[in-house]
Amino acid sequence: MRFSKMFLPTLKDAPSDAEVISHRLMVRAGMIRKVASGIYNYLPLGLRVIRKVENIVREEMNRAGAQEVSMPMVIPSELWQESGRWDVYGKELLRIKDRHQRGFCLGPTHEEVITDMVRREIRSYRELPINLYQIQTKFRDEIRPRFGLMRGREFIMKDAYSFHATEEDAEKEYQNMYDTYCRIFERCGLKFRAVEAETGPIGGRFSHEFMVLAATGEDSIASCSKCNYAANVERAETKIEGLGVKGQEEKRPLEKISTPGMKTVDEVSKFLKTIPQKLIKTLIYNSDKGVVAALVRGDYEINETKLKRTLDAEWLNLADEETVRKITNAPSGFAGPVGLPTKIFADYSIQTVVNAVTGANEADAHLVNVNPDLNFTVSSFGDLRMVVAGDLCPRCTDGKLEIFRGIEVGHVFKLGTKYSEAMNASFLNEKGEEKPLIMGCYGIGIGRTAAASIEQNHDEHGILWPMALAPFQVHLIPVNVKDKATLDAAENIYTNLLNAGLDVLMDDRDERAGIKFNDADIIGIPIRLTIGNKTLKENRVELKMRNRQEASLVKLDDVAKRVRIEARQFWNIS
């Protein structure tokens, strides 16, 4: 491709709304442009990268035995009503009406459609298992789209769905997909970890997320320093006995203390000259299971996902001011477990607190010397808190948890029969019994994977593409196109490299060298070849790898060979 002919508008400045590095660089490198909040145009250079990711995904999925299909983006509401998700999916689901006032939605995911597709055709266990996937544009009406392709509303996703006759077989495919995902992200040259994850509104029993490690990631993951345990903090557990020994302190009588205006753990512990570990936080929640109170030690945070699971609740929200007043007879900030009319769910951590401080359920007052069982009754103890760095690993003997940031690029779920039962998708087994299909579901964010690669591979000048995702492999720069010898040599090399099967971008623009070099740095093509009359006199050209500082000189006759060697080495190291 010739730069002069390519629609490749690079920018000196990034638009002021671009915050994270991948977003800024994608815009500056002329890869994407915003059309509306969370909705983007892919320009030629951006699309090339997207296609690279897609093709890696496609090759590996095919290799793993999956088959590509394509489903509609506009989905009739009946299918979503059948699965029950029309009412529970929330505002992320963009609902639209056609001219006949029939309900549709823009597909944020395709369990319903695929289940419908498969139930119409699959009759027998002999036709199983089957794994179908598509690479397609999805739409989720995110509350707050941001970070460019990282959290868009419209985005390209690979989603695969597998159908099985037995649990065993479904688990085998889950492992197959897990391994396939590892291969995919390795080929993309990403540093990633597979972590145990929550299942969210997609449903299902357990799952793994594939996280690209990057400081700008929106997720936190906990990872063991010793063994391979890793989990999204939404789900991460710790050893219960890791909480430390219960104090030997003698239990003292309950006492009420005036604490005017002291609401937060910080304020209260400072005011009472104690430490957060001596406090018990009481949080009032509203849920479909009613209003409940959740207790956790003052220095920890409640993990709402865990609480939700404990309650077996469909939804859960921190109670509003009005509810808090009704339940506690006090403004928020002074809730405590003593005398609360609601059910009380407590994190194990409060078992370590003796003579605790809690809210008094009265404005501007706290209780001290509160002791569970003595002063209040806990309905149930459980693991309800967020893990913190340094917590003991739940799986091995002496590992400690570390917390990292990650970008979720892939997710594998075991769905079970949630959709097949709701939508009556069944088959006949060997015994002639009708059984619901057992399903699995496997997603990869294509655009997000490209963005994650930039988050991981860039410097102060621009992108550093790994060879596998690079829009071109070679960036050819004739320094001065008005110099005939330079241009002739460049054209020659260009043709040779193309014939050698390489993707080459030749910057044949009549621009100053500085502009070309700077654009080359922003775009980030791995191999840069510079042709100028200085080195041409010695029949040499300059070869520089984008991810290395030093350049080297290569004889004209050896260029194609050297480039191929460099490209291959690059594969091996990245």
Next chain:
RNA sequence: CGGGGCGUGGCUCAGUUUGGUAGAGCACUGCGUUCGGGACGCAGGGGUCGGAGGUUCGAAUCCUCUCGCCCCGACCA
């Protein structure tokens, strides 16, 4: 959904407090010089100041409404 902010040429922004008929840098066009790390000179083109309504002799500037975008928060007791 709550709080805050911003919409002025393709991009980054000034001008708004104190109304007076629209600017800078970059980008773009032409000519000349320059030419291996974002050159310089000269001459140009391009803006319904997000939109609608109002106040006024006069509105980018003041008022009302509206649309769009961005940031923070929505795990706080």
